[in-house]
Amino acid sequence: MASAGEAALQSPAETYRVHYLNAKYGIKSWLLTTDHKRIAWLYFFSTTFFFIVGGVAAAMMRLNLIEPQGFLVEPDTYNKLFTIHGTVMIFFFLAPAVPTVLGNFLIPMMIGARDVAFPKLNLLSWYIFMTAGTCFLYTIIAGGVNTGWTFYTPLSTSYVNTHVFSAAMAVFISGFSSILTGLNFIVTIHKMRAPGMTWSRLPLFIWALYATSFIFVLAMPVIAITMVLVMLERVFHVGIFDPALGGDPVLFQHLFWFFGHPEVYILILPSMGVMSELITAFSRRRIFGYGFVAASSFGIAIISFLVWGHHMFVSGESVYAGIFFSAMSMLVAIPSAIKVFNWTATLYKGSVSFEAPMLYAIGFIGLFTIGGLTGVFLATIGLDVFLHDTYFVVAHFHFIMVGGAIMGYMGGLHFWWPKMTGKMYPDYWARLAAFITFVGFNLTFGPQFILGFEGMPRRYAIYPARFQLLNIMSSAGASILAVGYLMPMIYLAWSIKYGPDAGPNPWKAKGLEWETESPPPVHNFESTPVVTEEAYAYGTEPARAVAVSS
Amino acid sequence: MAESIAIAHAEKKRIYVLVWVTLLCMTALTTGVAYIDLGPWNTVAALAIAIFKASLVVLFFMHARHSEHLVRIVIVCAIFWLLILIGVSMTDFSTRNRVSHPTWFRTNQPSVFHHLEGSPY
Amino acid sequence: MSSEADATILKTSTASSKAHALTVPEQFDDATQQHAAASLGMWVFLATEVLFFGGLLASYTIYRYLYYSAFMIGSHHLDVVWGATNTAVLICSSLTMAMAVRAAQLDKQKHIVFFLVLTLIFGLIFLYIKFFEEWWGEYKEGLAPIHFTYAGLHAPHVELFMFFYYVLTGLHALHMIVGCGIMITLIIMTLRGKFKGGRFNPIENAGLYWHFVDIVWIFLFPLLYLIGGRY
Numbered sequence: 077m078a079s080a081g082e083a084a085l086q087s088p089a090e091t092y093r094v095h096y097l098n099a100k101y102g103i104k105s106w107l108l109t110t111d112h113k114r115i116a117w118l119y120f121f122s123t124t125f126f127f128i129v130g131g132v133a134a135a136m137m138r139l140n141l142i143e144p145q146g147f148l149v150e151p152d153t154y155n156k157l158f159t160i161h162g163t164v165m166i167f168f169f170l171a172p173a174v175p176t177v178l179g180n181f182l183i184p185m186m187i188g189a190r191d192v193a194f195p196k197l198n199l200l201s202w203y204i205f206m207t208a209g210t211c212f213l214y215t216i217i218a219g220g221v222n223t224g225w226t227f228y229t230p231l232s233t234s235y236v237n238t239h240v241f242s243a244a245m246a247v248f249i250s251g252f253s254s255i256l257t258g259l260n261f262i263v264t265i266h267k268m269r270a271p272g273m274t275w276s277r278l279p280l281f282i283w284a285l286y287a288t289s290f291i292f293v294l295a296m297p298v299i300a301i302t303m304v305l306v307m308l309e310r311v312f313h314v315g316i317f318d319p320a321l322g323g324d325p326v327l328f329q330h331l332f333w334f335f336g337h338p339e340v341y342i343l344i345l346p347s348m349g350v351m352s353e354l355i356t357a358f359s360r361r362r363i364f365g366y367g368f369v370a371a372s373s374f375g376i377a378i379i380s381f382l383v384w385g386h387h388m389f390v391s392g393e394s395v396y397a398g399i400f401f402s403a404m405s406m407l408v409a410i411p412s413a414i415k416v417f418n419w420t421a422t423l424y425k426g427s428v429s430f431e432a433p434m435l436y437a438i439g440f441i442g443l444f445t446i447g448g449l450t451g452v453f454l455a456t457i458g459l460d461v462f463l464h465d466t467y468f469v470v471a472h473f474h475f476i477m478v479g480g481a482i483m484g485y486m487g488g489l490h491f492w493w494p495k496m497t498g499k500m501y502p503d504y505w506a507r508l509a510a511f512i513t514f515v516g517f518n519l520t521f522g523p524q525f526i527l528g529f530e531g532m533p534r535r536y537a538i539y540p541a542r543f544q545l546l547n548i549m550s551s552a553g554a555s556i557l558a559v560g561y562l563m564p565m566i567y568l569a570w571s572i573k574y575g576p577d578a579g580p581n582p583w584k585a586k587g588l589e590w591e592t593e594s595p596p597p598v599h600n601f602e603s604t605p606v607v608t609e610e611a612y613a614y615g616t617e618p619a620r621a622v623a624v625s626s
Numbered sequence: 627m628a629e630s631i632a633i634a635h636a637e638k639k640r641i642y643v644l645v646w647v648t649l650l651c652m653t654a655l656t657t658g659v660a661y662i663d664l665g666p667w668n669t670v671a672a673l674a675i676a677i678f679k680a681s682l683v684v685l686f687f688m689h690a691r692h693s694e695h696l697v698r699i700v701i702v703c704a705i706f707w708l709l710i711l712i713g714v715s716m717t718d719f720s721t722r723n724r725v726s727h728p729t730w731f732r733t734n735q736p737s738v739f740h741h742l743e744g745s746p747y
Numbered sequence: 748m749s750s751e752a753d754a755t756i757l758k759t760s761t762a763s764s765k766a767h768a769l770t771v772p773e774q775f776d777d778a779t780q781q782h783a784a785a786s787l788g789m790w791v792f793l794a795t796e797v798l799f800f801g802g803l804l805a806s807y808t809i810y811r812y813l814y815y816s817a818f819m820i821g822s823h824h825l826d827v828v829w830g831a832t833n834t835a836v837l838i839c840s841s842l843t844m845a846m847a848v849r850a851a852q853l854d855k856q857k858h859i860v861f862f863l864v865l866t867l868i869f870g871l872i873f874l875y876i877k878f879f880e881e882w883w884g885e886y887k888e889g890l891a892p893i894h895f896t897y898a899g900l901h902a903p904h905v906e907l908f909m910f911f912y913y914v915l916t917g918l919h920a921l922h923m924i925v926g927c928g929i930m931i932t933l934i935i936m937t938l939r940g941k942f943k944g945g946r947f948n949p950i951e952n953a954g955l956y957w958h959f960v961d962i963v964w965i966f967l968f969p970l971l972y973l974i975g976g977r978y
Contacts (some may be wrong), residue, residue: 184774191774193784259791266696267784268774294707297795301802305914314892314910315903316806322903327809330715331802381710385718397718599773636852637845646842650835653968657831660973668976672969680962687845687958694783697790704794708801712808719809 095498095595110195111598116181116496118202123173124565126209129216130164131558133157138520138554144541154537155222156238162225163243167250168209170481171339174346175292176201176257178488179285181496183261185589185596186279188270188605193263201256208250215242224535226336229317229328233309241310244303251300254342258292261285270588272607279587279611280363283370284349287377291338291345294381299335302328326391333384341380343477344444345373347484348415351437354487355419356612357585358434359426363612365418372411379408389460398457405455412448416441431583432506436487439514443479447472450525465535468528471521479517486513486564493568494578498595501571505563513560519553586612637686645686652679782948789952793959800918800963807911807970810904815975817901821908822974824890824897829880830972833873834964840869841961848954851947859937859950866957867930870923877920885909912971919967922960929953 096113106114137157140148149157180198184191192198215221221243223232232240265278265286305316306328315321317328356363363369385393385401419441428434450472454460463469490510494500523546528534532543539547581590592601656675664671685691690701775781811818843865850858882891889896892910899905933953936942942950 189774193774194788195772195774255792255795259788259795262791263784263788266787267780293791293795294703294798297799298711298802301799305802305806308910308914312893312910315907316910322814322907324809324813326718327715327806330718331805334711334715334802381707382714385714392722394718394720394722396721397714400714400717604776636849639846639849642842642845642849646838649838649841653831653834653838656969656973657827660827660969660977663976663978668973672973676966676969679965683841683958683962683965687841687961688955693786693790696787700787700790700794704797707794708797708804711798711801712805715805715809716812719812 126168133161156220189268205253212246258289280352281349350488361426364421375411433491435510447475466528471524499575516556817904819975
């Protein structure tokens, strides 16, 4: 079974093997599939499409900011651009990317199941997601929306005359897609594990996605109902959030950020899970402190629901509440730091190799650490009053979301690409892309920390001339970053047709997903696997294992 | 297998009817209590009765008393997160005026919420 | 964790349950696993529903705290008698729903249909009262936010209360309508013999949903109709 690649050399005729990609053909076999692996591909193409949409909006913004007075778009168009960028990236790329592409593909394989618990529901989630996406694309084509991805009231409910209704509808619908995905994952992880796959043997990617699903299920309904209220207020002009009509706009911010802050952890937690897989595989070591890394995912998920007020320090929120939220926000640093320290400790004395996925992982550690530490700055009330709504905040969350979440996603995609397609991509180009991404990213967002500290506010189409040099650096970095993202699209697509066969386990990694063939058979495994060892049992030679047990 | 589990869990009819009668009595009680002046305790009584009724429905009609631990954890999580949402939001609204308007100051100066007659500020 | 123990029990029971040969979807090993997954899935869904209503309940709580007098005035415009009646109707429907699930557990096909029809009838009575005796009446009084003509004390915040009243009860009624649709589907499925031989996950899950909707109303009744008492 392990020698599928060798067999290919011997006689091509015998190598024709039925797997999930060639078991059925035709557009119907994809659009009506209930196979989690094919649904992962549906999500892959749709989220990549939205990534390009959001990326184009970002590119136009960065182009506009090359000159202090802006040379590309009108200020109002600029407002629409950052709204499109934020909404698309958060709701239609980052939130679904790792869970629905890598998660859908890998959760059943990693726990030794034939599929997720509710395959039809899984497909339904994708259709709901596409409905939401279509709804937002309509918003863009119909003229856009300019409230920012946060839909703050009363701006969104009373003052702007752009397409808030359809945008809110898109967010509302996408919430249900995420809820159903989260529900499916929770049930799958609880009820579908193979014999012997105990909780303490679960790969940490599963733990991270479990924590993510937990947030999906508890946070998404709140944004859904909040969007309903926004739509109702917009249509019926009832003063639920508009102070002129008797409502309280800060209430909207409470409801929004009750969802919004956990949402940030929806974006980063899955990538943290990917990190644990990458670090162990490429340093050939067990994870340092398995229990702590697993528990910290949950710590982050739970604390994330108690920190939302740190987005509102300058909103008129009570100072007492502010103190509470500030303290809780700093607490999140503890589980996050546990993860970073444990990954670093895993590297220590490991036999580290630097294939492309590992380069992304190393990039993640550094960038996430910077993003996380600047988060502690922003959790400090006094400093936040100074830095609120400046480019410092923009840089901070892009270090988390781009430097953290997307780096993790790219790393994971490169790691599991041979498993998903059965083909290997050119390693040289992949390493180069990882390096270019890292350089481009730092050049884009590094200067924004300085810009923010010097007082440049976010969400403006124009700025004072003294900020121009740093803005040009940032825009230049963005173009390098774009190259870093375009390259994988080309060589990964190339690899599907021309890449060499990867074989079942090109990285010699541990985990059930590597024990089956690449691409996997329709039901993942020839027979239900039985798990007898811990996760990441690297370097456990039989002799040593005997010595330990005797 | 599924059948035997199910039969083991089927409640006696008598219990369902008893729960039903209790729920109806509690509905009458909560309506009746509303017509007695208990001050702020009216709200407390109404909520206490509602919680009691809901618990009966969850435990008996929804079989939570026979269900696995996991289901109980789900129930507790749902309630706990609802309380986080309501409770932590309230920490803002219930303390918003405390610092900017200390008591000695409030007598001269209208509160931010002065237009809200009947609010507890 | 106990779920590990459950998992082992599930595995050991696999062999014995194979003999029953109930057809289960391919991703499951056996009917026990399917039942456990379906049940857990429903409970998790209900947890999201709690938070879905939770956003509204949190807003309601905060505004009730800020505008207590206005909310009391608004509450006194609602009809307690119809509210209490509807509570009773829903409680009766919950009993019949529980009996329907019990009948399914005991594999008594005729009883399932009987109790599901009763549940459906109670649900429709609730919706009738809600639409024609309450909402329509309040609309005619000029209390509905789309046609708000009340001009007494605290009018803007009374309107806010009425908005919450309509949205909360409206969302609840929407759940009831969905529930009635589910009841009709289940009745047809039962008549076609889909739930014979101990396969009753859909009925059990519909029961959980129905009871949840009942619980929402159990809270909505005092929260909306009984603010500040009626003395």
